[in-house]
Amino acid sequence: MRKKEKITIHDIALEVGVTASTVSRALNNHPRISATTKKMVLDAAKAINYKPNRIAAALRHGKSKLIGIIVPTINRNFFSSIVRGIEEHANALDYKVMISQSYDDYKKEVATIEALLDARVDGIMVSLGKNTHNFNHFESVLQKGIPLVFFDRTTDKLNVNQVIINDYLSAYQATNHLIEQGYRHIAHFTSHMKIRIYQERLRGYEQALLDNGINFDPRLVVESNMQLDGGQKSTHRLLDNNLGFDAIFSASDYAIVGALQELKRINVKIPQEVGLVGFSNEPFTAFTEPTLSTVDQKAIDMGQSAAALFFEMVNADQRNKPKVKKVLDANLIIRASSKRLQ
Amino acid sequence: MRKKEKITIHDIALEVGVTASTVSRALNNHPRISATTKKMVLDAAKAINYKPNRIAAALRHGKSKLIGIIVPTINRNFFSSIVRGIEEHANALDYKVMISQSYDDYKKEVATIEALLDARVDGIMVSLGKNTHNFNHFESVLQKGIPLVFFDRTTDKLNVNQVIINDYLSAYQATNHLIEQGYRHIAHFTSHMKIRIYQERLRGYEQALLDNGINFDPRLVVESNMQLDGGQKSTHRLLDNNLGFDAIFSASDYAIVGALQELKRINVKIPQEVGLVGFSNEPFTAFTEPTLSTVDQKAIDMGQSAAALFFEMVNADQRNKPKVKKVLDANLIIRASSKRLQ
DNA sequence: TATATTAGCGCAATCGATTGCATTTGCTGG
DNA sequence: CCAGCAAATGCAATCGATTGCGCTAATATA
CATH class of the missing domain: 3.40.50.2300 (Response regulator)
Incomplete structure (x- = not known):
């Protein structure tokens, strides 16, 4: 029951007898690494119970694999179901989700956007608060080129991707x-x-x-x-x-x-x-x-659609892509x- | 409307004419930095719209300022209110909250713990799923010395801090x-x-x-x-x-x-x-x-208490601190x- | 056989902030 | 006027993973 001796790729490197670069490439299934080495690395990683440090990786290539969600309140079946839909889609692609509530408070919404930006999320999904009639706080998100998707409570005053019902x-x-x-x-x-x-x-x-x-x-x-x-x-x-x-x-x-x-x-x-x-x-x-x-x-559908839109944005060339408005049918x-x- | 030229402390350093070390210390209000320099740094930071990169900081001192929460489902007024209570307390101390749902599924709960550990959260708060009768997945949390707080749906089979109602x-x-x-x-x-x-x-x-x-x-x-x-x-x-x-x-x-x-x-x-x-x-x-x-x-109270317990753990010397069971009165x-x- | 490829891997820089230790500057007291 | 100390700042390593470039050895081509 000893303490927490952090295990890094260097430990694996030592174990296998290669450098950290090779370990990193092996773990990421790089084509230039031989199958033999890959297997050795993978085995060693498992053996010494290696867990990648997502923070270090995030720092290096600027992606946190985090998605921020802002809803007025999670305490509505509708919103929590949407979140569930987003989660399902996102987790499948190894992304985590951060949920925040604006409580329909404009100031809190602005602050939350700031907080998510601070946390370096890779994208933001928002359902607007009732008192949000000014959208300047989203401009900085757009300018930074961070994927932004609106769902349900959206606005046409901003040129963004959105998912709504009819x-x-x-x-x-x-x-x-x-x-x-x-x-x-x-x-x-x-x-x-x-x-x-x-x-x-x-x-x-x-x-x-x-x-x-x-x-x-x-x-x-x-x-x-x-x-x-x-x-x-x-x-x-x-x-x-x-x-x-x-x-x-x-x-x-x-x-x-x-x-x-x-x-x-x-x-x-x-x-x-x-x-x-x-x-x-x-x-x-x-x-x-x-x-x-x-x-x-159809909240779960809406969540999944919103997530799908987000991942399209992540993978596509953002530049001149026209924004999409996805309209779902309700029941x-x-x-x-x-x-x-x- | 140009792109995202990342602004770092080095830019501030250049602006002010000091090194990044000094900027870092100034921003963190280090006592060894003169008031004059601090002011210059702060002003420059504001002027060029500097935003600290929490990921870099997290990598350096091993703290992500993230708290993970696991509830069976957020789609209950009770749980979402608890989350609200936790959020209020945490945000006030500049911590962010990651919410995850276990859907009362044991496997999902285990996977979620793994995911939160991967995300390097500083602490975890859990309300157990209905089908969780085995608690091995929490052992690794405990062993890593990560603060763990249970609320409402707890167990006595684990020696952890908990908040419950009577x-x-x-x-x-x-x-x-x-x-x-x-x-x-x-x-x-x-x-x-x-x-x-x-x-x-x-x-x-x-x-x-x-x-x-x-x-x-x-x-x-x-x-x-x-x-x-x-x-x-x-x-x-x-x-x-x-x-x-x-x-x-x-x-x-x-x-x-x-x-x-x-x-x-x-x-x-x-x-x-x-x-x-x-x-x-x-x-x-x-x-x-x-x-x-x-x-x-009294869900909000419970959330705040749970958060309070967490921060006590963060600040205290973890070692031999006996675990607390906080019991709130209901109405x-x-x-x-x-x-x-x- | 000599040269051109290519596979496989290492070196070292990098991401941005932090921090122990060293250095410089300025002031005090003898 | 100089040692001595404190205040203020700089240097460089570090956190862990990633990656462009370069190197070596083996294979292929002429």
Whole structure:
């Protein structure tokens, strides 16, 4: 049980009777090293339990094999699943992942970018915070030529690779589904209009109404923080203004639960009197009474796509490569809260 | 918009007219460097936008300023909050955090330990996976003298620092609360008996019964995977065996939701006919109908404590320091599902 | 047989920051 | 005025792996 005598390639070199250069090349399967030597080196390495020092290697060729991820909060099934997708892809290629949370705080997001740059990550994947309306902190990433990929919460103000779902289409389908179920006065819960996903979901909602000959009533669109309490308040706003809605399509699952609670409190029957559809397929949407219809965003797919984009950037000639916007299709999950036919 | 001409301390040295040694010392606020020189160096560093290369520094003094965290899954409010607590403490001390998920897979846990060791982290914090009953993979961590802290899902088979909540007491209080509310035939949902937290929660449950003169009936203790479906199945087992229970204390929030659903399906009134208490205070416990009583584990506190323990280890003389077991108190949150008095 | 190749490996510099030891400069006291 | 000491800085090695270039010996070609 002796201490930690660091084992380096020099120890292997001594053991085998060659130099460290040869050991290094052997370990990296360099073509100019004979098979015999390679085997000896590999055997010796195993024998003395050699572990490469990634830090030294990183210093030498400037690659840390680290990918930084920034999400608003990992405490969402959606985001943690994306991370899982990224991890799967990255680990398979011997990259490690560093996860950071911005907590939707602009300053923290800026600081986190700095921190990742300090840590010399080889690439950064970001889902923007809600309060990020300025993108200067990404300029330095771009200028350094570090691969940058945005996912889900992205912006068009920056020319970067991104992976998103078809928010427009998903919202369209969700709204359309409500219309098919006979609802006609459909409200929409949304958030900051500066954020792309909310813009798109609103657009899909409007178009579905239009295509079905239903008048768009701006008073039925309510903006909130998209949390539980936001959903409650938005519901009250609708009720207080006596707008006579018979359904809600919410851009967030949390907000739709708030609505569900408030409506049940005043004995509104779901889905008979009011239909509900959320967004994100958070696990709890399957736990409520009634269960909630929602949109599944294929988070793991999104993570894998984002990682794939990153590795394309790593391997490709960065220079004049045009940026890609990968759009994934989401899945409308129909549960009890919006099914009143049959 | 030119490329990335790496800026090093040598550039500063050139600018200021000293050597790199002096620059390094100035940046690190070494006492042997004059205030004048320090100021010049700092100014020059800012002027040419110098960013220290942590990798080079890491190579030199063998510290990466990285902490590795392993949790079964980040996709639990409890774990992500712990991570948040660790992050807060660590970032304040200029340490970065690497999060990895074991997905309760023993092999993945072993591989992750290897990966973190490869990445030369300065310390590792772990919450064990459900299927980890062998701890050899931690021996190498210990032998290398790398600080190791366990939290929540720990084991006593390893002599390491740990942070846990008082599972025994929390379970005792939860059970006692149910008894106070007049329930007498209290079932308990649990999981693998090899896991400390479940042992302790069972123990607390038993003791509360004992102290209140209620007979312990082993048939009322049901083991499952502690997921939603596990809770459903466990409930059915109780019902099918006609055991006449009037309350359930579950060691998991997911399982108690499963019970809630199944009981509501057959029109059992909660809390009038059956009282329910879960464990973990997952967000959705506030969303169900009725809302669920549960135990809040003060996850952020736990994370901060774990980080604090880590930094103690970093600063202290590791050698003969006895290992610490920090026990935090949890909070019973009483909601509608267990409140039938008044 | 003499020269041209090529395979196989070693030498030494390098990545950027750190640090023990040496050196220079400046000041104090005798 | 000079030894003596402290303050401030420089020199050069070091952390471990990588890699361009060069060297040697063996094989191939003429």
